[in-house]
Structures are given as structure tokens and as C-alpha cells.
Amino acid sequence: MTFFRLVPKVAILSLMFATMGAAQQQPESSPVVRLVQGALVTPNSPPFHLKAQISVGGGAPETFIELFWQAPDRWRRTIQSDQFVQTLVVNGDKVFEHDSPMYMPPEIQTLLTAMVDPQPIIGALQPGDLVRTKANGASLESGVTCFDPAHHMCMQTAFGLMESVGAQGHAVDFTNYQGFHGKRIARRLTHTISVGDYYTAEITELDDLKNADEGLFAITEPTPPEMRLHVEMLGEAELRSLAVEAPIIVWPQVLDGDVTGKASFYISLDTAGKLREVLPLKTANERSNDSAIRQIMRWKFKPAMREGLPVQAEGTLNFDIDTRAAGPKDVLSDAEVRKLASNIVEPVVPAGNVAPGTIYKIWIAVDTDGIVIEKIIAEAPPGVDFAMVDKALQQWRFKPLLLDGKPQPYRALLELHLQTGS
Secondary structure, X not given: OOOOOOOOOOOOHHHOOXXXXXXXXXXXXXXXXXXXXXXXXXXXXXXXXEEEEEEEOOOOEEEEEEEEEEEOOEEEEEEEEOOOEEEEEEEOOEEEEEEEOOOOOHHHHHHHHHHHOOHXXXXXXXXXXXXXXXXXXXXXXXXXXEOOOOOOOEEEOOOOOEEEEEEOOEEEEEEEEEEEOOEEEEEEEEEEEEOOEEEEEEEEEEEEOOOOOHHXXXXXXXXXXHXXXXXXXOOHHHHHHHEEEOOOOOOOOOOOOOOEEEEEEEEEEOOOOOEEEEEEEEEOOHHHHHHHHHHHOOOEEOOEEEOOEEEEEEEXXXXXXXXXOOOOOOOEOHHHHHOOXXXXXXXXXXXXXXXXXXXXXXXXXXXXXOOEEEEEXXXXXXXXXXXHHHHHHOOOEEOOEEEOOEEEOEEEEEEEEOEEEO
């Protein structure tokens, strides 16, 4: 199976990497994307043995993958992590599969796909998605990667050529290319969720598979289809049709940046229809993301079905942002917001820094959960470190403003009374 099922049935290959379901075909209006990254799992590919590990950010490896691939209808894969464990064996028309739990994290799916065949990642591209490749001149063999057509904004990578495919929910950077049977395979792949939030896969072994133990592919009792994990990528209309509870998103009143625009989030449902993950893709104002994600996570879905069986489902939800549609038009005063606050702690600064009674003014934005999503200094006396002020403010607890019994977001101007300590 391919990770994305590009056509409903691709004979044995559609059984190959059964994890990611049916991707949308690349739109006809999009340019043809060519990557240096080769495919390891084509019908004529030589047998191979692969080991890889996935880490969160720059941390220690947390997921370990091993793949014995002899042919499209004869292979074995194991995945071991705290989040997900899988043994999957294909031998002719027999399949054995054990998954725990019945939910594969999207980051594992994406990186597994990219390692063995980049075409499903390319197939998920939508118009406007980022693509930087050697073919389009944005990435060079030297490791120089440019972010603008004029090549005025470029960087040098540490692993030579780096190509990037920014498919929604499946953005991958391919680098540290090395040869394998006439193809070039990226040994380091990075899947970026958002700024500072990424997963890195390292292929630690890639060798010819010789004299493979026949026991690797032995299947005594095949796993019935209803006990196998199938993942489908759904269009937005179908995703929304599965929602049985989908409260309207109440956007927080951001302090800075665009107040209206568009936002896209990638969501993942398990086979029971439970919403497992909401990932930001594109947004007019990222300060609204955390609040929107918390609200989307409360949505309830029924399971997605394919051929009478529940499947893991993924796709993109798009929204119109209006951060002034809810809540009071005007900024709340200090007196008004203090009525909604508890555990009020005034900042303490070293004696001699300021005169007693000095006021430190700060703008805050509070969402419908009573969570401060943004802070901006409005007026600060010289010599006062914001960190000291913020330490006190983090202890405050806020309630949302209620209008007809419904929580509303708001902005406020706090006047903090600086206290002097020893």
C-alpha cells in the first residue's frame, strides 16, 4: 500500500505501505514537481533492509522503524515508539498486522512515506504550497537554498542539497542525499508542523537484503480487514459532514497583526471518530491559533467509513477569521478586567528601581477559555525587566466575559502596581 492511496486500487503496490489513504491528486494547475529523492518501493526496486529513527525536534530518537523489503507483495515492517507500535507483514495475498493503538500519528505516516516514495507527498500539494527543489533552481547541490525567486534570501545547509515540499499537513525537507542502486535517497528528512515544532527522521541503515530469513515473511494466521489500520485523506466537505458537534469558532481579540483573514488546520481522526490532533497550517494571525485549536479539539465526529470499515481520517479545515466578531468593541479598563481576575499578584521589583506606586501598563488579550493569548507592553518605567512583571502576571487567573451566558473574548489594559522588595 502506498501511504496515500493515489488511485482506488493499485494492485499489490496499493497494499504496500497501508497507512495514509487516498491523497488528493496534485491539481492540474500546479507545476510538475521533480525531486532528486528516489523511490525505494517500485516494482523493479532491488530488495533492501532499512532502519530509521524519528526524533522530536533535536531531541533523542523516540520512534524506531525497520523495514525488510523483498518485493511489492513480500515485505515486513516494524515500528516501535511510546505512542505507536506496529508489526506489518505482507506475503502474497496474505497480510498480518498488529497495531497498538489503532492510530498512527501523522508525523510517523508522513516521514515513512517520504523515506520510501516521495510521490504521495508531491501528490498532496495544493496551489500555493511551497516547493523548493534542484529542478526549479531554489536548491543547489552545494547546500544553498533560496527563499525568493531572485535568490537574495538564501541559506547554507549542513548536509548538502536540501529539497522542500510544503504539502499541507505533510511538509517535508529532504537532505543528506546518498546513492543507492543508481538512485539518490535522502538520509535525513524533516517534517515541520509549525515554527519550532518539527520531527526529524534519520535513515541509519540502508543495505541490500540478501539471504533473508523466510521466517520474516511467514504468516500463519492472516489479519482480517476490520483489524487492520487504514488511513484516508478526506476532502473538507466530507470531513465536515462527519462532524456531529461543531461549535462555531470564537476568535480571540488579537492585539497585533491582521484582525481578519483565513486560517487552515490539519486534523486527524482515529477509527472511532475521536479527534486526535489539530495542527496549524496557514493563518492570517498565528496569535489566534492556540485558542482555535482548543475549540476545534472539542468538536465531535462520527467514524469515517470505507467499504463498510472505519478508517483513520485526515484532512484540512478552512476558516474565515474575524477577531472582532465577538466580545466588546472597546478595550476593558483596568477596573473592569480586575473584576474578571483572581489570584491577583502585583509585580515585585528590587528596591530602588522605581518609586512606590509606579504603574506598569500592559495590553492583554483573553480568549473564551479565560486564557491570555497575547501580551504587549503599553507603558513601562525605565529599568524594570518585563520578566519580573510577567512572572507576577502568569499567576493571575481570568474569566471570560459572559454575554447572554456565553463566554466572550476581550482585550484589556492592565495597570500593574509595582511593589518594591529587598
